[in-house]
Amino acid sequence: MRAIACALIGALTLTTAGAAAADDMANMKGMSPAPAAKQGKGTGVIKAIDAKVGTLTIQHGPIPAVAWPAMTMTFKAKPATLLKGLKVGQTIGFDTTVRGMDADVTAVRPK
Numbered sequence: 001m002r003a004i005a006c007a008l009i010g011a012l013t014l015t016t017a018g019a020a021a022a023d024d025m026a027n028m029k030g031m032s033p034a035p036a037a038k039q040g041k042g043t044g045v046i047k048a049i050d051a052k053v054g055t056l057t058i059q060h061g062p063i064p065a066v067a068w069p070a071m072t073m074t075f076k077a078k079p080a081t082l083l084k085g086l087k088v089g090q091t092i093g094f095d096t097t098v099r100g101m102d103a104d105v106t107a108v109r110p111k
């Protein structure tokens with residue numbers, strides 16, 4: 001009898017600990033802030049344009065405001081109409097909004 005009681009208590013303890021851990025995870029999720037949006041201005045050369053998905057790939061110089069070194073990367077055009085009239089090989093100035101791993105181009109200034 002005594003062994004069974006111990007097993008039951010053990011099971012209850014485990015269940016409670018499990019529930020507490022789940023609560024902690026929920027709290028952590030609730031508390032972790034969404035990645036803050038950062039804004040910067042860059043200059044670069046358009047390497048690719050995908051009008052279907054609304055993206056453009058830019059080989060850009062450093063953008064200190066978002067702590068980026070020079071690189072070539074793909075941005076979402078917001079709005080996608082920004083892509084109108086742009087050409088691969090064109091040098092542009094652009095505004096970008098970065099949120100975590102997402103980067104949007106919000107303005108384009110052909111040079």
Ligand SMILES: [Cu+2]
Nearest residue numbers: 068071072073
């Ligand atoms: Cu970049």
